Amino acid sequence: MDRIVKIAEIGTLKKTRNPVIIYSLTEESEAIANSCRDHGVNVVAFCDNEIRKSKNLYAGLEVIHTPELPKRFPEADFLIAHHALDDCGEQLIDMGYKNIYSPINILKEYNVNNHTHRTTQSYMKAKVDHSIKLHELYFDETKTYLRSIDIQITEKCSMNCESCCNLMQYYERAKNTDEEILRATEILSNNVDYIAEYRIIGGEPLMNKQWAQITNGLAERYPGSIIYIYTNGTICPKDEVLETLKGKNIHFYITDYDELSRNIEKLVQSLKKHKLAFYRKSAGNWVDCSQVKKQNRSVARLKQVFKECCAKRLYSLLNGKLYTCPFLANAANLKSIPDNKADYVDLFSDDKNLKNKIKRLVKMENFFPGCDFCSGRPHDPSAALEYSGKGLIKAGKQMPSMSSRIPFKSYN
Numbered sequence: 001m002d003r004i005v006k007i008a009e010i011g012t013l014k015k016t017r018n019p020v021i022i023y024s025l026t027e028e029s030e031a032i033a034n035s036c037r038d039h040g041v042n043v044v045a046f047c048d049n050e051i052r053k054s055k056n057l058y059a060g061l062e063v064i065h066t067p068e069l070p071k072r073f074p075e076a077d078f079l080i081a082h083h084a085l086d087d088c089g090e091q092l093i094d095m096g097y098k099n100i101y102s103p104i105n106i107l108k109e110y111n112v113n114n115h116t117h118r119t120t121q122s123y124m125k126a127k128v129d130h131s132i133k134l135h136e137l138y139f140d141e142t143k144t145y146l147r148s149i150d151i152q153i154t155e156k157c158s159m160n161c162e163s164c165c166n167l168m169q170y171y172e173r174a175k176n177t178d179e180e181i182l183r184a185t186e187i188l189s190n191n192v193d194y195i196a197e198y199r200i201i202g203g204e205p206l207m208n209k210q211w212a213q214i215t216n217g218l219a220e221r222y223p224g225s226i227i228y229i230y231t232n233g234t235i236c237p238k239d240e241v242l243e244t245l246k247g248k249n250i251h252f253y254i255t256d257y258d259e260l261s262r263n264i265e266k267l268v269q270s271l272k273k274h275k276l277a278f279y280r281k282s283a284g285n286w287v288d289c290s291q292v293k294k295q296n297r298s299v300a301r302l303k304q305v306f307k308e309c310c311a312k313r314l315y316s317l318l319n320g321k322l323y324t325c326p327f328l329a330n331a332a333n334l335k336s337i338p339d340n341k342a343d344y345v346d347l348f349s350d351d352k353n354l355k356n357k358i359k360r361l362v363k364m365e366n367f368f369p370g371c372d373f374c375s376g377r378p379h380d381p382s383a384a385l386e387y388s389g390k391g392l393i394k395a396g397k398q399m400p401s402m403s404s405r406i407p408f409k410s411y412n
């Protein structure tokens, strides 16, 4: 099968008469821009589907809101910095562009140590290596790979965000998830070719007292993958616990909710003290996708909501089941949507066809039944055709109290 996205040769890009644009402001897009500069490729801009990202320069270059591209650049060559290469390529083809490239060779030629970055050096090195691996797998059709798997180790959170897209605000009796997390990851990893990132999430994962044990268990089993701990900066683990993570491919990803992240400075100092890699990111704004409500969309509208969804490859593991996004994982776990086996793969089933079922779920190009209960999660709600949420909202608005919960219809 012909790929939409081709591999960019540095020599070809140096000679092109078209402007070169980097698609999507991922963390590694900074490395792609630097490497292009190092090799004499003239990048003129970035583009991104989120309009809010187009307000400021990025790595010294303008950021264009992607739907505005044809007005500004009727012809252009694109380097895709996003992991969903086909989805990005399709959008650009729909806009009339032809030259759409993977930057794999540009990343292979990049020396992280010759530059400083918005992230720590070790974090950027991991991101670049990870991107190279994912792009290699993209060009190998025989492989089933997951860019990342969110391993939800708890339903508890130290905050209570009104619009949590992982649906924590619905859990009446939040608990840590099952004891068999590592067994579930073993079954999953034995049935796919590659998982690049294991992401420990919650709620707030540090509320599960077993978090370090689980993290170290993953690091021992999957030394070739990167492990991220997603935290909201409210909890600073003890020195002796952090010490156990040292020397492994473990990174903290801290979302900064300003004053709500009450222990963030302490956490950052502790991570620096223990030389643990981290990335700190302001929570900023979210696209609201926190409502669970039957929408009764037609098949055509469901296809559209899925096409526009930016979360449909946020593979999630919850209580032994594999889902393609955190909404489906938590909506099903809460029983706030009807149980439908088409929405997930049960890793603990004795199904002899497990490998194929996982492959089908991972490569799904169509919608899931549970998508009809979701508002949709587009990159840019203002440009989406099929979205029924509140739009772009300030991240982290809290419920009236820590015990407040949103009621929902239960499908027991």
Ligand code: SF4
Binding pocket: 157, 158, 159, 160, 161, 163, 164, 165, 166, 167, 168, 169, 202, 203, 204, 232, 396
């Ligand atoms: S901090 Fe907020 S958004 Fe993050 S998991 Fe907790 S409740 Fe959800």
Ligand code: SF4
Binding pocket: 289, 305, 306, 309, 310, 311, 312, 324, 325, 326, 327, 328, 368, 370, 371, 372, 374, 375, 376, 377
């Ligand atoms: S549209 Fe479907 S895949 Fe996307 S977040 Fe909603 S439920 Fe998940």
